[in-house]
Amino acid sequence: MDIFDLLTRLIRASLEFDKKNVEATALAIVKKIKKDHPERAAEITRILSYSNFENIGARALDMSPLPVDHETRYSLVKLTEPIEMLDPILDEYIRTQLDDFIKERRMLNKFLDEDIIPPNSILLTGKPGVGKTYIVQWLSYELKLPLVTLDLASSISSYLGRSGQNIRNIFDYARNQNAVLFLDELDAIAKRRDDASDLGELKRLVNVLLKELESCPISCIIIGATNHPELLDKAIWRRFDRAIDIPMPEESERAQLIQRHIGKIKDNVKPSTLEYLSHNSKNINAADICRLCEHIKRQFLLNPDSDANIIVLMELFKISQLETKEEKISICNSLKREFPHLVQRDISKITQIPLATVSRYLSTVKEV
Numbered sequence: 001m002d003i004f005d006l007l008t009r010l011i012r013a014s015l016e017f018d019k020k021n022v023e024a025t026a027l028a029i030v031k032k033i034k035k036d037h038p039e040r041a042a043e044i045t046r047i048l049s050y051s052n053f054e055n056i057g058a059r060a061l062d063m064s065p066l067p068v069d070h071e072t073r074y075s076l077v078k079l080t081e082p083i084e085m086l087d088p089i090l091d092e093y094i095r096t097q098l099d100d101f102i103k104e105r106r107m108l109n110k111f112l113d114e115d116i117i118p119p120n121s122i123l124l125t126g127k128p129g130v131g132k133t134y135i136v137q138w139l140s141y142e143l144k145l146p147l148v149t150l151d152l153a154s155s156i157s158s159y160l161g162r163s164g165q166n167i168r169n170i171f172d173y174a175r176n177q178n179a180v181l182f183l184d185e186l187d188a189i190a191k192r193r194d195d196a197s198d199l200g201e202l203k204r205l206v207n208v209l210l211k212e213l214e215s216c217p218i219s220c221i222i223i224g225a226t227n228h229p230e231l232l233d234k235a236i237w238r239r240f241d242r243a244i245d246i247p248m249p250e251e252s253e254r255a256q257l258i259q260r261h262i263g264k265i266k267d268n269v270k271p272s273t274l275e276y277l278s279h280n281s282k283n284i285n286a287a288d289i290c291r292l293c294e295h296i297k298r299q300f301l302l303n304p305d306s307d308a309n310i311i312v313l314m315e316l317f318k319i320s321q322l323e324t325k326e327e328k329i330s331i332c333n334s335l336k337r338e339f340p341h342l343v344q345r346d347i348s349k350i351t352q353i354p355l356a357t358v359s360r361y362l363s364t365v366k367e368v
Helices: 003-015 019-033 038-048 053-060 092-106 108-113 132-142 160-175 200-214 234-238 251-261 263-268 271-279 286-302 308-319 325-338 344-351 355-367
Strands: 077-080 121-125 147-150 180-183 221-226 242-245
Touching (some): 019 038, 092 108, 121 132, 160 180, 344 355
16 A cells, blocks of 8 residues: 555545544554655654644644633634645735735844834734635745634533633633634624623623733734624724735736636636636625636536536626626627627527527617
């Protein structure tokens, strides 16, 4: 059995939470690589030497065991090792802010020598799918620090009095680690305290969070993210050094995302088709654009004899649904105008509008 077979078995065992098989497979890998890669083999052996399987990742990264809820014993955070990430595709202003934050963290000692308090926190806002989580993972990679993500499911207890203690435990853990603490869906624990519909206990939870954010040392990096900035308590905003709103991608950014994720199918698609895709995806967020590219590649593999340009356009209109008659007329005519070679049957296939209706929409405009 070669190393690739062992890696396949290891991944399968990990996903099935089969500790015994994970250990056996890992030991087999150690034997395979010990001669050529003794340091890696020793590292794997050291990881296996720890008996607490739940905290094996934390210990492998020289971190303390993860904090847990005292009643359920579930971990309050998720630990992710930094992995290589491509640079996020953002407008110049936002990218400059993120680059400045990275530079500031790398110049930590110089800031302190000059009696300047370096920033240690960012609040990311924006609609779902614009790339907030991706940015956090990329920052973790750029700073070469593990990512510790608040697990809301286990942190917010049904016994509300315990939620505050869980938040304290999470921040105590973050203060003692060389890591990035990611507070995702921050609005769930930081709602405005003037909201009369919320329970008093939830308001006390906001007070706990404010106190913990205030007492975080400069060595502790905190990144918050929310899809609903309007729900955040006003005092929360003041606890973050930077507040960055991530907008929906502009056309140039959508074009870059498509070029990055469309893959080899790009060679089978006309530039004009990709330009049309970029221009007509303005209401689609970055995550959905990446997902759209995956669907296009999948359909192309399933239908290698089909026209790749038609596949691209079909997948676009599967998620850019046409609602009004005016929209349908406009799209039918724009497709005919941009791609004169398309026949009415092609336009019907692309838009899922009946052939007779496509014909009527096209002739209506001609008559006008």
